[in-house]
Structure formats: C-alpha cells, structure tokens
Amino acid sequence: RVTGDHMGMLATVINSLALRTSLNKIGVDAVVLSAIAMPELCESFSQRQATAYMNQGKVVIFAGGTGNPFFTTDSAAALRAAEIGADALFKGTQVDGVYSADPKKDPNATRFERISHGEVINRGLSIMDTAAIALARENNIPIIVYSIHEKGGFGDILRGGGRCTVVADD
Incomplete structure (x- = not known):
C-alpha cells in the first residue's frame, strides 16, 4: 500500500x-x-x-x-484549503453533485442542491473520504462538488451558475 x-x-x-x-x-x-x-x-x-x-x-x-x-488527495485538498484559509474547496468529479445514492447505479437517486458536512458523513455519501469532509467542516470550508465532464462547468460555477452541490453547514 x-x-x-x-x-x-x-x-x-x-x-x-x-x-x-x-x-x-x-x-x-x-x-x-x-x-x-x-x-x-x-x-x-x-x-x-x-x-x-x-x-x-x-x-x-x-x-x-x-x-x-x-x-487521500481529498484529505490533502482539505488540509491545504484549511492551511491557506480558502473560502471554498472545489471537488471536480464524475457526477454533477452529491446524490442520495450512486446515480449510475440507482435511477431514483436525487441530487442535493445543498447538504451539510455532517449529513454527508451520517448518510455515508461517498463524495470524499470522511477525514476530508470532517476537516472542511472543522474549518468552516464549503465544498462545491461539480462534474469535470461538463464543458465550461467550472467557469459557470465560479460565475454563480452551473450544476453543483454545495456542502456547507449554515
């Protein structure tokens, strides 16, 4: 290993x-x-x-x-985000946000617009490892989960649009 x-x-x-x-x-x-x-x-x-x-x-x-x-690299990203005082952590992935289940396996999976760090951990939603999510939560860093496959998607999100899920505690 x-x-x-x-x-x-x-x-x-x-x-x-x-x-x-x-x-x-x-x-x-x-x-x-x-x-x-x-x-x-x-x-x-x-x-x-x-x-x-x-x-x-x-x-x-x-x-x-x-x-x-x-x-993991997710833990490294959360660690560096905390160290530099980042306003947010962007997680580019295979799907356009956080879902109630794997949307590739479950046609009834629903995408969250917003969900708390704790709820992601409690539901066992596997967008990032638990250590990374906990570190982001402890440092009040929102995680924006978006698809890396959508052309221009990251730019859209930076401009306040696009499809994504915001993982944040209010």
Missing part, C-alpha cells in the same frame, strides 16, 4: 507540472508547491510561501498529496 500511495503522490506532481506549464503558456503565472521535496522540479510546500505567492496574484498548485501514505 505504501509504495502505491507514493506512486500516486508522484502522479500528482506530474499532473501539477503539466498544469503549471499549460497555465504559463496562456499567460497565467503559476507555481507548484510539493509536499515531497523535489528541488529540481518544484518548490517544497510551506503555508507561508503559498500565501505569499497568492498575495502576488500567482496560481498555486499543490502537489504530492500530504506527503504521507494512507491519506
């Missing part, structure tokens, strides 16, 4: 480097901060440096998960 988790962390670094290159090509100043030291490829993560880059208007891409096995 540990080796597999390390391979997954390396994959996130590869994807982050590709994303940074793509953003740089269109004129967006982006940096990669990795939980795993790779000084030839990117900087190591520090909350202070991430915040400084964001204050300079740079896009900060977090790579390498938490740097520890047994933690």
